[in-house]
Amino acid sequence: MHGEAERTSVMLRDLRRAGLKLTPQRIAIVRQFAEDLSHPTAQDLFERLRPAFPTMSFATVYNTLDALARAGLAGVVRLPGKRGDAARFDPNTSPHHHAVCDSCGTVLDLPAGTLAPTQAAVRKVRHAAPGFTVSAVERIYRGVCAACARQPS
Amino acid sequence: MHGEAERTSVMLRDLRRAGLKLTPQRIAIVRQFAEDLSHPTAQDLFERLRPAFPTMSFATVYNTLDALARAGLAGVVRLPGKRGDAARFDPNTSPHHHAVCDSCGTVLDLPAGTLAPTQAAVRKVRHAAPGFTVSAVERIYRGVCAACARQPS
């Protein structure tokens, strides 16, 4: 069980282990990102960092997030529909699914024991798509979040 | 049970029912799209139509696909990862999930009885995200397709 603040240092350590240099920019991005469970876009993070790092380039944010994703330290979520179809990044690396609010677009994590397919899933896929080997099953729960249920935006 | 060719006429009929005019361009787009289970992008369709309709505008393809989607006659799929993150369109309106090949990006449909959440799903979401009302559950089966299993691209 990790304390919240540890996510940041674990991510920094693993970034270095992946052979990447720990620049001030990367440290700042990771600090801003690692504890953020709101699935921010690159834009979101860039804007939050700008006050403290007025010279930081947009590309640096993308590059860093891309590096994190390729190192397996972050996930990428893309959703059709709502306005602004920018990629959303997710620092949560434990197995989970996503709940998406059709009204406001909020994305929530839903912990899952595993993403490995069940026997039944493997059987079903084999039947409908012979030769396709399933390695993971992601789920998107669509619906309306608590806030929007009260006040539809 | 529909014959293949009927998808086209059903889609045209429903397009008109939705209050849209059946122009030659729309008819051509629907003819190209309705039987296509490969989840084409707007670009794909545009390029296939260009030989026969050299004057057709790119915007017309987008507008028509958008109209189809808003009329509930087509779905939109977006996937993180692979090259080119263009929206893919899906003429299949019966409940189904998607299998995505991590190697070549191919998307296959997997028929599902319903997308309605099971009791267990509702319970799990209620526990992890109190107040969130689930209306549908989409699944993405990730893995490797038959072709790529033989010859990784």
Next chain:
DNA sequence: CTTGCACTTTAGAATCGTTATCGTTACCTT
């Protein structure tokens, strides 16, 4: 503690996918 260099950053331009604008055309109604 220096030094060197491969890796990074920056700023801005370029590219990609998509949407909006606008003048023109097609068609339906009267």
Next chain:
DNA sequence: AAGGTAACGATAACGATTCTAAAGTGCAAG
């Protein structure tokens, strides 16, 4: 035939992301 509405084509605009070239810097070896 006139007027109105919807759709079209061409192209500009737009947001998101990637690329480029030049200048800067972490960090491992000395």
